[in-house]
Amino acid sequence: MFLPPSLSLFFIDGSDYSEVLPDSFPSAPAEPLPEFQSEPEDAFIVKNRPVKLSCNAAPATQIYFKCNGEWVNQNDHVTKESLDSITGLVVREVDISVSRMQVEELFGLEDYWCQCVAWSSAGTTKSRRAYVRIACEFVDWLKNEELIDPALDSNFLITIDHDLIIKQARLSDTANYTCVARNVVAKRRSSTATLIVYVDGGWTEWAKWSACGTECTHWRSRECQAPPPRNGGRHCSGSMMESKNCTEGLCARTLGSGAGVAVYAGLVGALLLCVILVLCVSILVYRWSCRHLHGEITDSSSALTAAFHPGNYKPPRQDNPHLLHPTAPPDLTASAGTLRGPLFSLQQATLDSQHKIPMTTSPLLDPLPSLKIKVYNSSTMSSLELPTGLGSTDGEIMSLKTVGSGPKDHHGHTLPREPSHSASATLGYLGGRLTIPNTGVSLLVPPGTIPQGKFYEMYLIINKWEKTTLPSDGSQTVLSPVVSCGPSGMLLSRPVVLTLPHCAQLEPPDWTLTLKMQNHQGAWEEVLTVGEESLSTPCYLQVEEQSCHILMEQLGTYGLVGQSAPPRPACKRLQLALFAPRAPCLSLDYTLRVYCIQDTPHALKEVLEVERSLGGVLLEDPKPLLFKDSYHNLRLSIHDIPHSHWRSKLLAKYQEIPFYHLWSGSQRPLHCTFSLERGSLLVSQLTCKICVRQVEGEGQIFQLNTDIQETLPPHSPLPAGGSCLPSSQVGPYAFRLPVSIRQKICASLDAPSARGCDWRMLACKLDFDRYLNYFATKPSPTGVLLDLWEACHQGDADLVSLATALEDMGKSEVLVVMTTDGDC
Numbered sequence: 134m135f136l137p138p139s140l141s142l143f144f145i146d147g148s149d150y151s152e153v154l155p156d157s158f159p160s161a162p163a164e165p166l167p168e169f170q171s172e173p174e175d176a177f178i179v180k181n182r183p184v185k186l187s188c189n190a191a192p193a194t195q196i197y198f199k200c201n202g203e204w205v206n207q208n209d210h211v212t213k214e215s216l217d218s219i220t221g222l223v224v225r226e227v228d229i230s231v232s233r234m235q236v237e238e239l240f241g242l243e244d245y246w247c248q249c250v251a252w253s254s255a256g257t258t259k260s261r262r263a264y265v266r267i268a269c270e271f272v273d274w275l276k277n278e279e280l281i282d283p284a285l286d287s288n289f290l291i292t293i294d295h296d297l298i299i300k301q302a303r304l305s306d307t308a309n310y311t312c313v314a315r316n317v318v319a320k321r322r323s324s325t326a327t328l329i330v331y332v333d334g335g336w337t338e339w340a341k342w343s344a345c346g347t348e349c350t351h352w353r354s355r356e357c358q359a360p361p362p363r364n365g366g367r368h369c370s371g372s373m374m375e376s377k378n379c380t381e382g383l384c385a386r387t388l389g390s391g392a393g394v395a396v397y398a399g400l401v402g403a404l405l406l407c408v409i410l411v412l413c414v415s416i417l418v419y420r421w422s423c424r425h426l427h428g429e430i431t432d433s434s435s436a437l438t439a440a441f442h443p444g445n446y447k448p449p450r451q452d453n454p455h456l457l458h459p460t461a462p463p464d465l466t467a468s469a470g471t472l473r474g475p476l477f478s479l480q481q482a483t484l485d486s487q488h489k490i491p492m493t494t495s496p497l498l499d500p501l502p503s504l505k506i507k508v509y510n511s512s513t514m515s516s517l518e519l520p521t522g523l524g525s526t527d528g529e530i531m532s533l534k535t536v537g538s539g540p541k542d543h544h545g546h547t548l549p550r551e552p553s554h555s556a557s558a559t560l561g562y563l564g565g566r567l568t569i570p571n572t573g574v575s576l577l578v579p580p581g582t583i584p585q586g587k588f589y590e591m592y593l594i595i596n597k598w599e600k601t602t603l604p605s606d607g608s609q610t611v612l613s614p615v616v617s618c619g620p621s622g623m624l625l626s627r628p629v630v631l632t633l634p635h636c637a638q639l640e641p642p643d644w645t646l647t648l649k650m651q652n653h654q655g656a657w658e659e660v661l662t663v664g665e666e667s668l669s670t671p672c673y674l675q676v677e678e679q680s681c682h683i684l685m686e687q688l689g690t691y692g693l694v695g696q697s698a699p700p701r702p703a704c705k706r707l708q709l710a711l712f713a714p715r716a717p718c719l720s721l722d723y724t725l726r727v728y729c730i731q732d733t734p735h736a737l738k739e740v741l742e743v744e745r746s747l748g749g750v751l752l753e754d755p756k757p758l759l760f761k762d763s764y765h766n767l768r769l770s771i772h773d774i775p776h777s778h779w780r781s782k783l784l785a786k787y788q789e790i791p792f793y794h795l796w797s798g799s800q801r802p803l804h805c806t807f808s809l810e811r812g813s814l815l816v817s818q819l820t821c822k823i824c825v826r827q828v829e830g831e832g833q834i835f836q837l838n839t840d841i842q843e844t845l846p847p848h849s850p851l852p853a854g855g856s857c858l859p860s861s862q863v864g865p866y867a868f869r870l871p872v873s874i875r876q877k878i879c880a881s882l883d884a885p886s887a888r889g890c891d892w893r894m895l896a897c898k899l900d901f902d903r904y905l906n907y908f909a910t911k912p913s914p915t916g917v918l919l920d921l922w923e924a925c926h927q928g929d930a931d932l933v934s935l936a937t938a939l940e941d942m943g944k945s946e947v948l949v950v951m952t953t954d955g956d957c
Contacts, residue, residue: 166258167193167251170224173263178233179318188249188260189226191217196227200247201239205229225251231265237786244828268316269766269789275311284799293788293805302330304363334362334369345379352376553742557592558861561585566867566927567593567618568860572735573634573680575927576618579920580872582627593618595735596690603649603657603692603799608762610705611798612637612646613681613693614735621689628673628684628917630924634733635681635693636706636798638759643703644695648674648683651690660691666904673907675921679733682924684907684917694798702762706732707795709756709825710740711835712749718841721810725837727769727823728804729790732757740802756833758825765828766792769805771821778816782808817842868923869932874947875919878939881947882915890942892918898938 167190176184190196196212198205211228227249236245249260272295274281281297283289288306290298295314299306307330312323334357343351353376357369556567556576564580576593583589596615603615613633637644646663661670673684681693697703710728726749730736737755744751760767770787774780788805795803807823817840826832865872882892892914896902901918908914922935939947 164192164254166255167191167196167253169249169251169258169260172260173198173247173249175264175266176231177266177268177316177318178231178236179268179316181233183230183232184265185228185230186247186263186265187226187228188251189224190249190251190258191220191222191224192253193223193225193251194254195252196225197250198227198229198247199250200231200235201243201245205247233267236265236267267785268318270314270316271791273313273315275313277308278311284797299328304330304332304360306330307364329364331366332360332363333366335359336369336371342379349378349380350376351379553738554595554597555593556860557590558863559588559590560863561588563864564867565591565861565863567591568862568927569593569595569735570860571738572614573632573733574614574616574735575632575924577630577632577867577920577924577927579627579629579916579923580868582625582629584624584626589620589623591619591623603694608796609647609694609696610762610796611692612695612705612731614733615690615692617690619688623688625686625688627911628686628920629688630920631683631685631691632924632927633681633683633691633693634679634735635676636731636733636736637695638704638706639676639678641701643698643701645698646674646676646681646693646695648672649692649694650687657692663903666907668906668910670904670907673904673921675901675903675925677925682921684921697762704759704761705796705798707758707760708732708737709758709833709835710737711752711823711837712744713752713839713841715748715750716840716842716844719814721812721814723809723811723819723841725771725807725809725823726804727807727825727835728802729758729767729795729825730802731798736802743802752837752839753835756825756835758827758833759831760795760827761830762796763827763830764792765830766790767795767825767827769807770824771807772824774809774821775819778812779819779821780810780812782810869926870919870923870935875916878919878944878947879913879915881944883913890944894942895938898941899935 169188169190171187171189173186173188176186178184186198188196197207197210209229213226215224215226216222217224229247231245231247239245245265246262247265248262251258251260272291274289274291274297281289281291283291288300288303290300292298295312297310297312307328309325309327311325314321314323336355336357337359339355340353342353345351352374354374356373362368554569554572556569558565558567560578560583562581562583562585564578564582566575566577568575572595574593574595576591578591594617596617603611612635616631616633618629618631637646648660648662649657650660652658660672661674663674663676666673671685671687675682675684683691685691695703695705708728708730710730712726712728714724726744728740730740741751766789768787768789771781771783790803790805794800809819811819818838819841820838823835823837824832825835882895885891892908893902893905895915896905896908896918899918899922901908901921908917911917926934
């Protein structure tokens with residue numbers, strides 16, 4: 134038995150010390166769990182240089198790294214040991230290296246991570262996760278040391294490969310250009326490239342012809358000033374002046390001075406005689422016409438009544454072409470240079486018995502002074518006399534345009550009117566509806582909005598990105614298309630309803646929504662912020678899941694923006710659309726394009742039109758993606774390519790679209806291109822996966838399995854929320870609610886009720902009660918509520934929802950009218 138030397142002395146001297154010895158000796162203290170003195174830190178890979186991760190712990194018998202759930206090979210660890218001078222414990226330190234290839238080979242929705250695991254006799258301890266990311270490069274272009282922003286100057290285009298493209302060289306593009314690449318680690322500048330734009334000279338429009346000279350010729354000139362040659366550009370080729378005979382070959386220069394005077398005197402006398410004869414004939418014809426006109430129609434009210442009651446109409450004489458004929462009503466739309474769009478006439482109102490307006494109480498029958506409407510076209514001029522029961526006593530017709538004219542913006546510039554992005558019609562007192570098909574954009578003009586006797590050529594236009602850009606301030610994002618409606622400056626007797634689609638994810642309610650309008654100087658102003666309305670707010674905004682409806686009394690250019698409402702970040706809805714070249718593919722190269730656009734019908738329609746012009750086809754239905762206000766980029770990558778037949782031309786394993794480009798919403802439709810190459814023309818089958826996700830956010834995966842030589846039918850889905858309604862509906866045909874029912878509901882609910890069973894309860898039943906003060910300031914609050922209901926239900930126009938609300942309110946008398954006159 135081995136004993137310490139101190140204890141063996143007791144037995145040597147023979148003494149008994151058993152009473153002072155303990156029964157057992159204490160064991161050594163238990164070893165604690167490992168404790169990390171340093172943990173691995175997040176790192177970025179710059180170019181192809183690997184990063185080193187390290188950690189140390191004490192006490193620790195072993196330390197190993199685990200990356201993305203898998204143990205790192207033992208041979209890849211570098212281990213060192215040292216002694217802690219304070220505790221006397223052994224400190225173990227471990228290092229590993231992570232390469233760019235390891236990070237890029239990761240597939241999934243999570244970044245590459247590693248952590249340390251340390252062992253001791255007491256157990257294990259794990260360190261924090263350290264994320265390893267590739268330092269993404271951001272490339273900026275400078276023009277004379279000023280940053281180029283394609284959103285402000287659409288003539289510049291920066292491609293996904295960071296190339297700068299100048300679409301059309303202008304004189305102002307002469308400058309020094311520098312490329313600046315930067316990441317989280319460093320920043321580099323390229324050498325400066327000097328661009329000189331040579332401007333060739335151009336001729337102006339010819340000037341007017343001069344007066345006819347003594348040699349029977351006249352002349353005109355032009356200048357090389359449109360533009361003048363600059364920076365060494367070529368001068369204009371051709372002549373600056375031309376002349377020709379001005380008497381068609383008949384020149385009187387051989388006549389003597391006396392003979393010339395006699396000839397001119399004779400011509401003057403003959404001209405005066407002709408003028409006198411024409412005046413006399415005109416006066417006689419005018420008196421004869423007036424006498425016959427007064428004998429045919431006694432007053433304007435009888436003429437108007439005849440349009441609705443043919444039995445009371447006195448037939449005109451067949452030899453008088455100036456009067457209206459009962460079997461041939463005047464065609465106000467035949468003159469293309471005068472009235473655009475269908476004009477709802479009195480004859481139209483009698484054709485549809487379901488939408489017939491009761492004329493017994495109509496103010497249209499009041500006898501008023503006559504109204505003359507002059508209708509012009511390119512070849513003739515005529516006038517049509519109508520009773521002013523159709524309008525006010527001033528007899529004014531507004532916005533009669535000539536052929537080629539179009540809507541004007543605040544600055545007087547003609548707005549582009551593309552058929553697929555615009556709608557127009559000539560509307561009057563009976564109102565109507567303008568709809569841009571398959572975009573979710575419409576304008577409802579209720580009856581009575583336009584004063585009687587006035588007609589406006591109204592228009593609705595979705596502005597192109599390069600024409601009107603709605604700026605987003607700070608963290609704001611554009612949520613709707615920018616839409617112009619007009620004519621601007623038009624006086625409205627009641628609000629109109631503009632409907633716009635939006636891409637805000639409203640559940641949960643994390644948004645602060647703001648409506649903006651462009652003023653006459655071109656600047657954008659805030660009209661209202663939802664939840665912050667006051668009595669001075671000029672509009673009302675009804676926000677639904679995928680669209681919003683704006684009650685307004687001023688036409689112009691509008692757009693919806695939003696920003697996150699703290700504390701949680703908001704999400705906007707995006708669509709991911711995958712396109713490929715139209716089959717058959719005759720080249721070894723093959724490209725796949727993934728568009729990241731706002732989830733609105735108009736955005737998808739615009740991309741479909743662009744791809745149709747490029748010869749692209751949509752491979753499958755667009756996929757939704759919620760994009761969070763988190764400042765993280767959108768990452769796109771391609772995987773599982775059959776490398777035996779295909780190869781990717783991309784140097785990196787993924788591409789990224791910067792967060793701000795997508796969040797701002799003011800950029801053009803953004804896309805990434807994956808360039809592939811097949812090994813042979815005989816290869817036709819392509820299978821792969823395309824992963825699209827927001828870093829630390831949501832993602833989608835396209836599973837592609839296609840035959841690139843097989844001709845597929847066009848895949849063009851109708852956008853959700855789009856509309857197949859006609860682009861313009863005029864008069865009663867534009868409204869689901871007949872006039873008689875509308876009048877009964879307004880008469881029943883406009884007056885305040887002590888029980889609260891009035892228009893305020895109707896607003897609550899229809900979910901239009903967010904800010905009741907707006908409706909309270911209107912002459913007929915119920916009428917404005919019904920206008921908003923018409924706009925919200927233009928796709929289904931279900932009268933049952935309105936009837937249910939009235940039934941809950943106990944308005945049985947109105948339900949009887951709806952059952953009798955309506956079709957609910």
